[in-house]
């Protein structure tokens with residue numbers, strides 16, 4: 001048996017630890033520290049929505065498997081993500097015995113809330129360790145918790161941890177080693193949790209606290225001061241709007257230099273290849289297919305990273321749940337709860353995590369409506385399309401003094417997505433006839449400075465996702481598109497460029513019948529098809545299509561001026577409107593099917609989005625034409 005096989009075998013038999021606790025108490029931070037993984041850590045409740053498994057070796061050389069779970073306030077699950085946690089602990093999931101050790105993570109600054117879950121879990125009778133996490137924050141605030149007394153009161157090992165500090169997990173590792181070898185125990189049935197009433201449990205929590213802790217009521221003055229401004233009924237919404245506006249400005253203004261550098265580099269490589277390679281199929285594949293197509297998508301990396309830079313900072317400092325509160329009234333107006341805010345905000349990255357984050361919503365109808373409108377939020381894959389069309393058609397100038405016009409248009413497109421999502425939600429809720437509005441109950445975490453290490457990791461992960469997409473899906477589609485666009489070649493005496501007669505050209509011309517009324521020529525129609533697999537492929541596809549449509553010296557020039565000279569402004573605006581609504585993403589539709597459990601919702605979604613897209617583009621195109629664009 002090889003060394004790796006031995007290790008794999010040892011791990012598959014290793015004891016399973018489950019990290020359990022209230023939302024936002026630092027389970028994932030601890031999981032990452034133990035296993036060296038990079039799961040998402042952020043300062044709001046409901047970040048983890050899936051069971052994640054990892055493994056590690058303790059200092060004494062014992063192997064462990066460890067589960068990171070969604071946070072829960074109680075094991076009597078209310079939301080689908082809490083149900084995952086309950087089922088894992090109770091050993092109710094197929095292929096997954098109950099955990100051998102439960103590590104209950106609690107926020108040391110909020111024991112009153114956190115201890116209730118500890119007492120509930122204790123009734124299952126599994127071996128347990130209590131992790132008093134965030135002791136650094138508790139100390140700063142003057143909250144004193146006597147870990148030894150707490151251990152005596154609860155009858156379990158209690159350790160102090162700081163999950164965000166290197167070495168902050170050592171006490172937990174020591175406690176695990178002391179517990180070795182772990183003897184598997186069968187848990188009591190979940191019904192055991194209800195053996196004691198909630199009131200009695202609360203009373204017990206209060207009793208324990210009075211014995212083991214001092215100053216538990218010390219509040220976080222700094223967070224309160226910030227909230228006085230940020231949650232102010234007038235100043236709050238203004239601050240939120242200004243923040244969002246500044247982010248979109250930065251996406252354009254900061255990204256200009258790195259984007260020029262990347263596109264300069266890509267053009268340089270294209271020019272070098274055209275110069276040194278003999279004219280032929282291979283040169284065409286490399287220059288028009290790969291460099292023209294993939295290069296034109298790659299250019300958008302800086303903009304995507306700048307957008308995420310801001311989103312990650314907002315997530316880590318603790319502002320997001322505040323924004324949810326500010327928007328609760330607005331969302332209530334269309335029948336959604338403020339809880340929908342975080343799934344919707346995640347959809348700005350990509351609708352897929354957004355649709356999944358809707359698991360944190362308790363009311364099934366609210367959850368469904370949130371899922372249905374999530375793809376109307378502008379995902380980062382639309383950014384390249386928007387940015388390309390804006391750069392080609394909107395002059396690079398400033399309005400009202402210092403506001404970049406391009407950034408302003410981008411802001412408007414994002415805004416159009418949000419407004420239409422609210423409209424659709426209103427319509428769906430109204431037609432479902434449900435009027436009950438649930439009050440928003442959400443914990444407001446303390447603010448803290450964003451962790452630079454986490455920020456760097458978050459950006460790196462984003463860059464990796466984007467580059468992987470460029471290197472796999474986008475590259476493959478580009479090569480395929482190039483082949484379909486290059487063959488069978490032009491007949492003798494052709495008057496159009498060869499692509500016009502190619503397979504892709506024929507398909508584009510067939511689709512043109514449907515899309516001509518909204519101003520899309522056959523070239524755009526060709527790009528829409530591979531754009532179904534990944535939206536940003538449309539940009540690469542336009543790169544390839546137009547590169548193949550150019551003649552002689554025009555080859556390998558940048559796409560922006562080519563579009564500016566080939567399309568009318570009306571067509572450009574119509575394409576922007578199309579992208580606000582179009583259901584151009586098969587992966588989202590398949591996740592909707594999985595998360596709702598019904599294929600029909602994916603069809604409804606595709607149907608309503610297609611109809612909206614067509615109508616919006618039609619109106620935009622004809623209005624623009626009437627105005628002379």
Ligand SMILES: Nc1nc2c(ncn2[C@@H]2O[C@H](COP(=O)(O)OP(=O)(O)OP(=O)(O)O)[C@@H](O)[C@H]2O)c(=O)[nH]1
Pocket residue numbers: 021022023024025026027028029030040041042043044045046047048049069070071072133134135136137161162163164165316451
């Ligand atoms: N100062 C300090 N911050 C911590 C500590 N542990 C976690 N945090 C911060 O607390 C926030 C929540 O951490 P997560 O690991 O995402 O919490 P979680 O329990 O996994 O949350 P859910 O997945 O939403 O249930 C993050 O902003 C962390 O940086 C700690 O020991 N000290």
Ligand SMILES: [Mg+2]
Pocket residue numbers: 027028029040047048069070071
């Ligand atoms: Mg987590």
